[in-house]
Amino acid sequence: MSGTPIKIIQTSMLSLAYEEHGSASGDPVILLHGFPYSPRAYDEIAPVLATKGYRVIVPYLRGYGPTRFNRPDTLRSGQQAALAQDLLDLMDALAIQQAALCGYDWGGRAACIVAALWPERVRCLVTGDGYNLQDIPNSTRPMDPVQEHRLWYQYYFHTPRGAEGLARNRRALCELLWRLWSPSWTVGPALFVNSAPAFDNPDFVDVVIHSYRHRFMYTDGDPALEWMEQALTHQPVISVPTISLCGADDGVGPPPEVDEDIEHFSGPYERRILAGVGHNIPEEAPEVTLKALLDLLQR
Template identity: 80%
Template sequence: MSNFKTIETKTLSIAFEQYGPDNGVAVILLHGFPYSPRAYDEIAPPLAAKGYRVIVPYLRGYGPTRFNSPETLRSGQQAALAQDLLELMDALGFEQATLCGYDWGGRAACIVAALFPERVRGLVTGDGYNLQDIPNSIQPLDPQSEHRYWYQYYFHTPRGVEGLTQNRRALCELLWQLWSPTWARNAERYPLSASAFDNPDFVDVVIHSYRHRFMYAPGDPALEWMEQALEKQPAIGVPTISLCGADDGVGPAPAEDEDAHHFTGFYERRVLSGVGHNIPEEAPGVTLKALLDLLQR
């Protein structure tokens, strides 16, 4: 069973679910957009049963997590997600943790692993190297990839803001279906996460995230130092396992590993047949095994 808790950081009151003993080795499991901690329902309890202290937070803009001040920019930029993770670890007293994340959560985990490797014991990342190369975001991708990114371009427009505001549950359910096209449990599992998108800051954070990554919205000035560090595309040296969905509707795993050169320590890529974008929820056993493989090294 999990314990629902909140903890104050400089910017947020972060809601999270905790599993396992307070003195266990720390593991933090991070969801993406548009998902929730429910992605780890079949992963957190087995880790706790082995004695690990498992933390599953709601990211900024999701569920009961709230900003401390109405004046704070509702930023969804990559540096903000990483800073939230660092501040959560500090508030919990974690000098080091094993991190697992995909999509937005994978980005936060990869950034902390790259810039603060002493804080990360191991990393399970969905789809490899998740740091955005924002200065080069203006360069177009191949037409098929551009087509799969339609939702990002939609969010760049006022119509997209209103569409997400009015239709957030239906729109996010559509993304689940498109991104995990071969998963039979979309209809069953989606309702368990949908309420997390009713957060009053959800739309603002999402819109800012997809505009900032293409340089269509300014970032938080307090995080500019981190964004500048990320422009150098720093390598990740902590022990890492990358899980890639072969059926990912956002970005299917290519045959050749295009991210391997970003990793300088132990690194292994595992391509998951029949799995889409929602990796831990679609493939909990494989995700759990990757975590244990790192924790028991």
């Protein structure tokens, strides 16, 4: 587990916790974790970037670790626009005008949205599994049965039983997802204990349940973010230099042979398939993730 001190920055909505590595004068790099993971995913990446002179920020997403909502009456939204707004707010609070972004799962979604809608704020992007913007208007169209089977946990969270199950068994359920989503990662179960405390956040369950219901239009989002959600329905292209890392053994959805996301990228873009890697890309393949970042940063 990292011994890096946790810092707190105030945004309009959150007391947002993050870990920082390197000099404050270095070029900023922001590393974003997903569900159900934590900043521990970047423990082998952030310090190396710091030694190369970069300022590295690794936040705890809303609902994770020490990050807290400022008001008890704020909707515990997990919608994609909320994650993107948190990233923008973090950058503004830290006076970061432009940063390199790296993220996967929820964090990859936030990074892709900011890259698509505010490209001037993004120097380059490393995204886990390509174009992560949700196409919510078309979310209710059935997929092939094999992929539907992989998404069982999302349908579970749509029900009161699923919400109670996550509340009662959050560690056991998240550990199961780790194993299912990264079947080739033999050390994953042993490392789970390092990330599990981040799920004890009092808002974790509410944020997770809202996230998986909102993406299927089963609950309303934050009215203040509706303008962004409307912009995302157009599936805006990403123009910043991008490398997509895809785990060949990803239990959520292995990458297709043909890159279906390429049409969503108008700038320099490359997809790299990672043999023997599952869903937790930076923690399973830190050297490959670091190389992708440096390939873009040093280009």
